Amino acid sequence: MDIEQLRDKQGLTETEFLESYDASIYERPSVTVDMLIFTVMDEAKENYRKLSEKSLKLLLVKRGVHPYLGQWALPGGFVTQTESLDEAALRELKTETNVDEVYMEQLYTWGDVSRDPRTRVISCSYMALVDGSLLEVKAGDDADEARWFNVSYRVLEEKKTLLGKDFVFEKVVRITLSNHTDTLEAVVKVIEKYVGKAFMVEREMVVANGIAFDHAEMIQYAVERLRNKIEYTDIAFNLMPELFTLSELQQVYEVTLGKELLSAAFRRKIANMVTETNQFTKDAGHRPAKLFRFNPNWRYM
């Protein structure tokens, strides 16, 4: 049967139905995208012979409008009727960083009723990974200023409570965001409840010092995802320039994972993900290192 001839209970065809459909009768939430834009940058060198330390950075903007006026928030904005979520995320990324050719991935959608005091807002968070070189940050529309913050992520407590067959797993994470002028601290509690056959994850902000909305929770979620994914995918290379040494790559893994790695094991692990070039670093104050590039033939699984 021709689909166009199908009639519903009111006797309408699909075309007739769509012509008579009034979308305005339902109340609708606002939808925004919020961007977690990460990069890894070099800090100043301690000593001319040592390697420069790297650190994981996240871009935040200072709010110039209510609500949370003067606090720091993730860059983001409303999704318009004529763009997809991905397009809105790309637009926001471009607005804030002036780059658009980067790795981008949707993370999670935040839908609590009172997340935003203005009105009902549902926010879809995206993570972008940017090569630290050649970054030019400009402030967006409704932001006084955009700044990179060093990210420190520390698990303060992990606790499991058993009640018969039910159990609750709680993890308390402290996130410290800092740069030359500001230090923001957030403590987020992640609660996984298994009660009977029900399972649910909840997040709770214990402290959100200077961080707007529920953005501290989004940051906690994003860092966790980044840490998980760097272990089994190639996303780390999106934080790297075209050519890099294995020590630089290791440093990027170390700052995102927040722990030191043994170089022998690290080199074995990433051996298939890189191709060597015949170029070397020079003037380093010590033995030069071979430069590598990403091996596009690598694939996980």
Add this chain to the structure above:
Amino acid sequence: MDIEQLRDKQGLTETEFLESYDASIYERPSVTVDMLIFTVMDEAKENYRKLSEKSLKLLLVKRGVHPYLGQWALPGGFVTQTESLDEAALRELKTETNVDEVYMEQLYTWGDVSRDPRTRVISCSYMALVDGSLLEVKAGDDADEARWFNVSYRVLEEKKTLLGKDFVFEKVVRITLSNHTDTLEAVVKVIEKYVGKAFMVEREMVVANGIAFDHAEMIQYAVERLRNKIEYTDIAFNLMPELFTLSELQQVYEVTLGKELLSAAFRRKIANMVTETNQFTKDAGHRPAKLFRFNPNWRYM
């Protein structure tokens, strides 16, 4: 400084700003939740001595209204202004299956502009895993009927195209959904593009025979997530009854992964996730098996 005294460029405090805020001036999309409700059920026994085969099932509803009238869709519905996304998902789950104490997880949010011919609709998909026993399915409001479909997921083609340093990874998946009365077939192409420093995943429906909206893409995404997560988490136990044999557990792994497993290796892998009881199956036509339950002390990582 007291936050309440902060004034914006118009000289308003936060309270004054919120009182004057008019949310209606921006056009807003509709937001829905779509539920991927999976279960594993026994099929009829071939032979009285053999074990009953299990199969992975997904719940679909036949649409009784336009658009896609008469086609099969994921259960779902609009998110109201007074409920969170999780609450809306839980409400839809309860409406369709009459259960609510189950595992539930947000998957992905689908935001293409023309996903729905009625109006701009953004859909947040959730996965729920239900123990097959004690399921009572009832139809929802705008659905003629709800039915369980067997899920078959088959990768037809995997292809990588290299163009210098850029490359495209394409995967073509065929999903067949079937029960006694209907067989639906979908072919979804997943495209991962790495062009320059840009990375993006796209999905494309090649065939979506009898499946409404972009729900075939959602199903492809969900099965992939389920398959990944069953390998390194305990979610499989949400598909099991309280007591089960290791063979039954293995069957659940096999039908969700779509491949056979070696029982020696399987038993080693899940050894720490289960606790034995002193009960056994009986009247099975062969050697009885010890019954196990989930070990709540197990934790991954």
Add this chain to the structure above:
DNA sequence: AGAATAGTGTCTTTGAGACAATATTTC
């Protein structure tokens, strides 16, 4: 006895952690 599933033992391969050892450059 035969059918069918339940459950164990062991050999091999693979990958990661630990740590020692060697190599190369600049100052």
Add this chain to the structure above:
DNA sequence: GAAATATTGTCTCAAAGACACTATTCT
């Protein structure tokens, strides 16, 4: 030569694939 990083080698341990073997019940 000293400082500093680069790079390789090897021992050990843990997990998973492969496959053979033993055990138990019902008809």
